[in-house]
Amino acid sequence: MKYLISLICVLFLCACAAKSESKKAQSMQVFISSSSFKINETGFLKRENSALSLELYKFAKPFFKLNLKEKICLNSVCYAKKEFNQKYLKNAYYEDFLRHILEAKPLFEGENLEKTPCGFSQKLRRKDSVIFYEVCDEKLRFKDEISGLRIMISRF
Numbered sequence: 001m002k003y004l005i006s007l008i009c010v011l012f013l014c015a016c017a018a019k020s021e022s023k024k025a026q027s028m029q030v031f032i033s034s035s036s037f038k039i040n041e042t043g044f045l046k047r048e049n050s051a052l053s054l055e056l057y058k059f060a061k062p063f064f065k066l067n068l069k070e071k072i073c074l075n076s077v078c079y080a081k082k083e084f085n086q087k088y089l090k091n092a093y094y095e096d097f098l099r100h101i102l103e104a105k106p107l108f109e110g111e112n113l114e115k116t117p118c119g120f121s122q123k124l125r126r127k128d129s130v131i132f133y134e135v136c137d138e139k140l141r142f143k144d145e146i147s148g149l150r151i152m153i154s155r156f
Contacts, residue, residue: 031152036088068099090147104135
């Protein structure tokens, strides 16, 4: 009987230990300024499989939750990606634009990409935007001269 209880305990503990989650979280300071809203708070960027979520906190309470999957959901209200971009970022850009910024990846398939000692920068001129985008070490800066959108992210 003693061996049976030991075996059950070992199986139970192994079952709990064997679970693995593919979640990754990164803390960051996020500044976003557009004509729709302005945010300068600390939060977490979480990755789970193909989903990406940004959760920002004010006075130690979550107040801003952005989920990126097939659609972009802001505090549980979902939009098509380009619709979200147009409504909140004041330019439709392209579907994965916000995901690429949050993941610090090059924009517009790396167009005008210049490597720097600490990362890369891009200067882009399009009919509806004039963009400066820089990723250097753990800091990201984005500015669109036409829409007035500014994004700065510092990763901890």
